[in-house]
Amino acid sequence: MKESPMKTETLTAELLGKIDAYWRAANYLSVGQIYLLDNPLLKRPLALADIKHMLLGHWGTTPGQNFIYAHLNRVIKKYDLDMIYVSGPGHGGPAVVANTYLEGAYSETYPDISQDEQGLRKLFLQFSFPGGIPSHASPECPGSIHEGGELGYSLSHSFGAAFDNPDLIAACVVGDGEAETGPLATAWHSNKFLDPATDGAVLPILHLNGYKIANPTILARITREELEQLLRGYGWTPYFVEGHEPALMHEAMAATLDIAVEQIKKIQQDARLHGALMRQRWPMIVLNSPKGWTGPKTVDGRQVEGTFRSHQVPLSDPASHPEHLKLLEDWLKSYRPDELFDVQGRLKPELAELAPKGERRMGANPHANGGILLRDLRMPDFREYGVEVPSPGAPGIGDTHVLGRFLRDVAKLNAEKRNFRVFGPDETLSNGLGALFEATNRQWDAATEPNDEFLAPAGQVMEMLSEHQCEGWLEGYLLTGRHGLFNCYEAFIHIVDSMFNQHAKWLKVTSHLPWRRKISSLNYLLASHVWRQDHNGFTHQDPGFLDHVVNKKAEIVRVYLPPDANCLLSVMDHCLRSRHYVNVVIAGKHPAPQWLTMDAAVKHCTEGVGVWQWASNGQGEAPDLVMTCCGDVPTLEALAAVSILREHLPELKIRVVNVVDLMRLQPRTEHPHGLRDKDFDELFTKDKPVIFAFHGYPWLIHRLIYRRANHENIHVRGYKEEGTITTAFDMTVLNDLDRFHLAMDAIDRLPQTGEKGLSLKQKLKDKLFEHRQYIRRHGEDMPEIRNWTWGHPK
Numbered sequence: 180m181k182e183s184p185m186k187t188e189t190l191t192a193e194l195l196g197k198i199d200a201y202w203r204a205a206n207y208l209s210v211g212q213i214y215l216l217d218n219p220l221l222k223r224p225l226a227l228a229d230i231k232h233m234l235l236g237h238w239g240t241t242p243g244q245n246f247i248y249a250h251l252n253r254v255i256k257k258y259d260l261d262m263i264y265v266s267g268p269g270h271g272g273p274a275v276v277a278n279t280y281l282e283g284a285y286s287e288t289y290p291d292i293s294q295d296e297q298g299l300r301k302l303f304l305q306f307s308f309p310g311g312i313p314s315h316a317s318p319e320c321p322g323s324i325h326e327g328g329e330l331g332y333s334l335s336h337s338f339g340a341a342f343d344n345p346d347l348i349a350a351c352v353v354g355d356g357e358a359e360t361g362p363l364a365t366a367w368h369s370n371k372f373l374d375p376a377t378d379g380a381v382l383p384i385l386h387l388n389g390y391k392i393a394n395p396t397i398l399a400r401i402t403r404e405e406l407e408q409l410l411r412g413y414g415w416t417p418y419f420v421e422g423h424e425p426a427l428m429h430e431a432m433a434a435t436l437d438i439a440v441e442q443i444k445k446i447q448q449d450a451r452l453h454g455a456l457m458r459q460r461w462p463m464i465v466l467n468s469p470k471g472w473t474g475p476k477t478v479d480g481r482q483v484e485g486t487f488r489s490h491q492v493p494l495s496d497p498a499s500h501p502e503h504l505k506l507l508e509d510w511l512k513s514y515r516p517d518e519l520f521d522v523q524g525r526l527k528p529e530l531a532e533l534a535p536k537g538e539r540r541m542g543a544n545p546h547a548n549g550g551i552l553l554r555d556l557r558m559p560d561f562r563e564y565g566v567e568v569p570s571p572g573a574p575g576i577g578d579t580h581v582l583g584r585f586l587r588d589v590a591k592l593n594a595e596k597r598n599f600r601v602f603g604p605d606e607t608l609s610n611g612l613g614a615l616f617e618a619t620n621r622q623w624d625a626a627t628e629p630n631d632e633f634l635a636p637a638g639q640v641m642e643m644l645s646e647h648q649c650e651g652w653l654e655g656y657l658l659t660g661r662h663g664l665f666n667c668y669e670a671f672i673h674i675v676d677s678m679f680n681q682h683a684k685w686l687k688v689t690s691h692l693p694w695r696r697k698i699s700s701l702n703y704l705l706a707s708h709v710w711r712q713d714h715n716g717f718t719h720q721d722p723g724f725l726d727h728v729v730n731k732k733a734e735i736v737r738v739y740l741p742p743d744a745n746c747l748l749s750v751m752d753h754c755l756r757s758r759h760y761v762n763v764v765i766a767g768k769h770p771a772p773q774w775l776t777m778d779a780a781v782k783h784c785t786e787g788v789g790v791w792q793w794a795s796n797g798q799g800e801a802p803d804l805v806m807t808c809c810g811d812v813p814t815l816e817a818l819a820a821v822s823i824l825r826e827h828l829p830e831l832k833i834r835v836v837n838v839v840d841l842m843r844l845q846p847r848t849e850h851p852h853g854l855r856d857k858d859f860d861e862l863f864t865k866d867k868p869v870i871f872a873f874h875g876y877p878w879l880i881h882r883l884i885y886r887r888a889n890h891e892n893i894h895v896r897g898y899k900e901e902g903t904i905t906t907a908f909d910m911t912v913l914n915d916l917d918r919f920h921l922a923m924d925a926i927d928r929l930p931q932t933g934e935k936g937l938s939l940k941q942k943l944k945d946k947l948f949e950h951r952q953y954i955r956r957h958g959e960d961m962p963e964i965r966n967w968t969w970g971h972p973k
């Protein structure tokens with residue numbers, strides 16, 4: 180490895196020595212966390228009894244991150260920076276724990292982990308230990324907004340944090356292995372979406388330590404020129420800090436960080452004071468240092484430092500290798516702990532003073548506990564955006580188009596506070612939210628051409644054709660105390676399944692950490708859903724995100740399927756006000772009938788599920804059949820089926836139940852929204868047939884209700900993976916969710932309908948035949964389908 184050419188003597192010999200000592204202290208604490216049960220200050224010779232039985236953790240990335248952290252502390256103090264630390268390879272948890280402990284933030288958060296020998300013992304013991312803390316930059320670690328367990332999202336989270344935070348710098352350590360992931364590879368482009376005037380900055384530090392778990396990294400095995408060109412091609416100005424000689428590396432890192440910070444300040448000043456609009460090349464750092472730096476050089480005759488072998492625990496079994504115990508002791512002592520800590524185990528004051536003070540400490544920065552900064556949105560009254568519904572079935576313009584006007588005004592009302600953004604991969608218009616552009620623009624800091632629309636250097640809509648970036652940016656935005664919404668095609672939200680997982684896990688863990696304040700919910704609006712992919716066909720038809728979401732902890736996930744625009748408004752108003760959930764809302768964008776007046780919609784959405792009396796008959800009597808619907812298209816088909824049944828079999832008593840809040844179906848013991856059994860039985864009866872028309876895969880409903888008394892009688896229709904480019908109604912036919920199938924399903928379960936029922940069934944079969952013939956001839960649905968409206972005989 181070549182040494183960095185940067186030798187500008189930024190540091191005095193004294194400061195260099197102190198920073199090196201601080202780094203050694205962090206390294207010592209990191210090794211201590213991985214190995215030590217006891218004897219934290221090595222006051223007696225290290226014995227096997229001092230070593231943990233299970234050695235867990237990741238050493239390889241840790242010394243590099245400790246090095247970066249120590250140097251960031253210096254520039255925070257020098258320039259009075261408001262900075263957070265995002266650890267891409269968050270498996271280097273010992274580094275963030277060690278550093279937040281050294282700066283005092285850890286002990287403030289967890290007073291029992293005190294700044295003395297006893298505290299050190301506990302700090303070491305708790306790491307990766309039952310009842311203790313995880314081995315990553317986990318939610319338990321103050322200063323973290325990014326656990327980094329699942330690699331790939333550090334840069335997106337950092338940008339999300341920087342948007343609308345003009346004074347913040349997110350220092351983001353990107354693992355060179357992490358950089359091979361899809362999300363990280365696209366995240367470099369985020370610099371085209373950063374407005375130097377109104378946003379903060381992101382300082383990526385590519386941690387080029389050469390290896391992953393068991394392999395070299397790609398970026399370490401291309402030429403330096405290629406790497407530089409790649410990063411320049413992404414629009415960055417890379418500065419290389421390379422080597423392994425600590426004194427030289429300290430100088431090089433300090434000099435480089437000064438340059439980077441000064442460049443960031445210059446770019447911001449040019450934009451803020453002089454109105455410079457040209458996209459700037461932001462600085463970034465490539466830290467090329469050995470993996471497992473300062474750890475054992477060789478173990479059992481094999482090189483460890485500077486290889487993949489240092490990734491986890493370099494000396495993995497001191498119990499059966501007595502010589503490893505000695506190596507470990509030498510390793511710990513190589514940091515000269517007696518120069519770093521006093522006899523009580525407290526970091527020496529001349530080193531402690533290197534850390535920033537108060538909220539400037541990265542472990543105490545309020546942006547990293549965003550709930551502290553979170554303020555309520557200013558909300559317009561959603562009722563004022565409601566549509567008139569003179570009678571059920573009144574025509575609508577497309578539910579998301581109605582919602583768009585409401586979101587436009589949410590954006591407007593919060594524009595000055597700069598705490599609300601809408602994210603989506605190029606689909607805000609296509610999802611029917613075009614009204615937003617009456618109030619704001621898409622933020623775009625790359626070049627523009629005369630025919631472009633709604634692009635501006637600053638705006639509240641963020642669109643990049645990367646679901647990963649939209650998700651990661653939004654998560655970063657929420658984690659730092661702001662509000663937002665992700666609008667996406669339903670099928671392609673699956674692209675971020677795993678990111679959703681990680682965020683839901685974060686929310687679950689943080690909701691049980693009293694010092695972590697609640698953040699705003701992650702809201703998904705899945706428009707352009709499975710049933711109306713008229714242009715696109717099978718590839719775009721997939722409602723499975725719901726199945727995925729309901730796996731997560733009930734206290735975190737909420738799923739709403741508003742049947743019309745007024746319900747959508749009511750649901751979205753609730754979601755935007757809520758905290759610490761993941762809300763999934765599914766809504767249509769095509770013209771569709773409207774069912775409820777605003778007053779009725781508010782009531783219905785508050786209850787989450789209810790009988791639609793106006794569509795039911797036989798009030799006051801036990802029903803023969805419960806027709807249930809959940810989702811806009813299933814609601815339309817279910818009501819059409821009810822009108823067929825009521826016309827031809829008027830003696831049947833049909834109860835119509837609509838479900839907006841999916842989780843009402845689960846038992847109360849499983850989900851806080853779950854209906855009590857008694858209430859469920861009242862709605863769905865204990866013994867009557869229930870036909871359930873559902874938006875998603877039918878088995879999801881069975882999963883939610885399998886413990887309910889009437890489960891045996893609940894027959895669910897939904898999407899069963901039949902699709903193509905065809906008419907809207909034919910999509911329901913292909914999946915047996917159409918009105919004719921639903922009515923036939925009912926007859927099959929109602930033997931009392933006798934001959935009348937059988938003859939209706941034959942008619943319905945004929946209708947389906949007629950439908951197939953008609954669409955193949957005309958390329959559109961039959962007029963009786965297209966023009967059907969609700970208007971039922973009393």
Ligand SMILES: Cc1ncc(C[n+]2csc(CCOP(=O)(O)OP(=O)(O)O)c2C)c(N)n1
Nearest residue numbers: 240268328329330354355356357390391392
């Ligand atoms: C998405 C994902 N895939 C795989 C892993 C398993 N994994 C953990 S660490 C690691 C190597 C990481 O290498 P790098 O980002 O360079 O970090 P460092 O070398 O600094 O530890 C891998 C593959 C993971 N955590 N996340």
